[in-house]
Amino acid sequence: MPKFRAAVLKEFGGKFEISHVEVKPPQGFSAEVEVRAVGVCGRDLVVWKGGFRNLRPPLILGHEVFGLYRGRPVGVYPGIVGEKCKLVEPHNLCTDYMILGENTPGGYAERVYVPEWNIIELPDEEFSKYAAAVCGVATFIHASRLAGVSSGEKVLVTGASGGVAIHGIQYLASLGAEVIAYTRSQAKAEVLRSLGVNVVSSLDFYKESGRVDHVMETVGAPTINRSIRSLKPGGTLVLIGNVTGEPIVLERPALVVMREVRIVGSAAYTRDEYAEAVRIVGEGTIRPFYKEYRLESINEAYMDIVGGKVVGRAVLVV
Numbered sequence: 085m086p087k088f089r090a091a092v093l094k095e096f097g098g099k100f101e102i103s104h105v106e107v108k109p110p111q112g113f114s115a116e117v118e119v120r121a122v123g124v125c126g127r128d129l130v131v132w133k134g135g136f137r138n139l140r141p142p143l144i145l146g147h148e149v150f151g152l153y154r155g156r157p158v159g160v161y162p163g164i165v166g167e168k169c170k171l172v173e174p175h176n177l178c179t180d181y182m183i184l185g186e187n188t189p190g191g192y193a194e195r196v197y198v199p200e201w202n203i204i205e206l207p208d209e210e211f212s213k214y215a216a217a218v219c220g221v222a223t224f225i226h227a228s229r230l231a232g233v234s235s236g237e238k239v240l241v242t243g244a245s246g247g248v249a250i251h252g253i254q255y256l257a258s259l260g261a262e263v264i265a266y267t268r269s270q271a272k273a274e275v276l277r278s279l280g281v282n283v284v285s286s287l288d289f290y291k292e293s294g295r296v297d298h299v300m301e302t303v304g305a306p307t308i309n310r311s312i313r314s315l316k317p318g319g320t321l322v323l324i325g326n327v328t329g330e331p332i333v334l335e336r337p338a339l340v341v342m343r344e345v346r347i348v349g350s351a352a353y354t355r356d357e358y359a360e361a362v363r364i365v366g367e368g369t370i371r372p373f374y375k376e377y378r379l380e381s382i383n384e385a386y387m388d389i390v391g392g393k394v395v396g397r398a399v400l401v402v
């Protein structure tokens with residue numbers, strides 16, 4: 085069995101341990117990728133805290149994987165789907181859809197094994213910029229299609245300095261949408277303004293920004309009721325994440341009823357959407373925001389994310 089270095093999560097909420105692990109590649113996972121950079125997604129934080137009840141440590145997390153396959157630069161589409169699902173669009177809704185690094189060993193490691201179908205060629209070898217931005221851009225490609233975002237529409241994005249949103253808002257701006265970015269932090273507000281978007285940092289953003297056509301809700305429970313109030317009648321809220329994992333309670337259901345607001349879930353992205361995100365990031369039109377850490381410093385990276393010290397993505401360099 086192949087043996088290599090990996091950061092292993094032994095207990096939820098605990099420290100990762102760097103160790104040499106023996107990994108038996110799952111059936112059909114014939115492509116061996118040499119990992120060069122892997123992003124720490126907000127989803128990984130939810131898993132780390134124990135938010136996915138179907139998962140049990142020990143786990144090797146990491147689905148934002150970029151590296152070398154047969155000597156060529158590649159990204160790994162993180163959706164692990166069965167043979168039948170590959171032919172179905174959207175395959176992200178298939179019953180056997182899984183994310184790399186959850187039910188199969190992921191990319192916080194020197195190597196990762198995936199089906200060859202998941203391999204997407206990269207235009208260059210700047211692995212960290214892809215690890216920073218691709219998951220966020222692909223998530224927003226999928227979410228903005230679900231909402232039907234078009235040029236000139238107003239879109240509110242919560243958790244705007246996070247790894248998904250800071251890249252997603254740049255994608256929305258490229259569609260011609262007028263973006264309103266909500267962040268809790270004054271310091272991060274300055275960074276977001278440099279992207280040319282409107283920034284609000286009071287939780288009363290629904291009073292400041294006027295009504296919006298859509299909300300991209302990446303924070304969930306702490307902001308969703310304010311987000312719903314921000315919507316125009318007939319507007320759409322796309323629920324992308326719930327960072328604290330707390331139950332979401334509708335404070336004023338009458339607003340949803342009377343304004344015929346739509347609340348839509350957005351689950352990851354398809355392989356084509358991932359490939360589109362790789363192309364867009366490769367073109368250089370999205371500015372990647374990230375801080376690099378060695379794989380060995382993964383615990384420092386997690387503490388920095390929890391402490392709000394990272395703008396965009398923490399990227400582990402292997």
Ligand SMILES: NC(=O)c1ccc[n+]([C@@H]2O[C@H](COP(=O)([O-])OP(=O)(O)OC[C@H]3O[C@@H](n4cnc5c(N)ncnc54)[C@H](OP(=O)(O)O)[C@@H]3O)[C@@H](O)[C@H]2O)c1
Pocket residue numbers: 124125126127128129130219223242243244245246247248249266267268269272302303306307323324325326327328350351352353389392396397
């Ligand atoms: N549906 C999908 O396809 C998909 C894909 C990827 C990720 N996700 C989910 O999306 C969420 C965000 O992911 P991410 O990678 O962007 O995470 P991240 O990099 O950790 O960013 C999350 C951002 O949320 C804000 N935030 C965190 N805690 C908050 C709180 N208590 N109150 C208000 N704001 C808070 C912060 O933004 P500010 O500091 O700017 O306020 C933070 O930067 C996660 O729940 C993840 O699971 C979903």
Ligand SMILES: [Zn+2]
Pocket residue numbers: 125126127147148219220
């Ligand atoms: Zn991700």
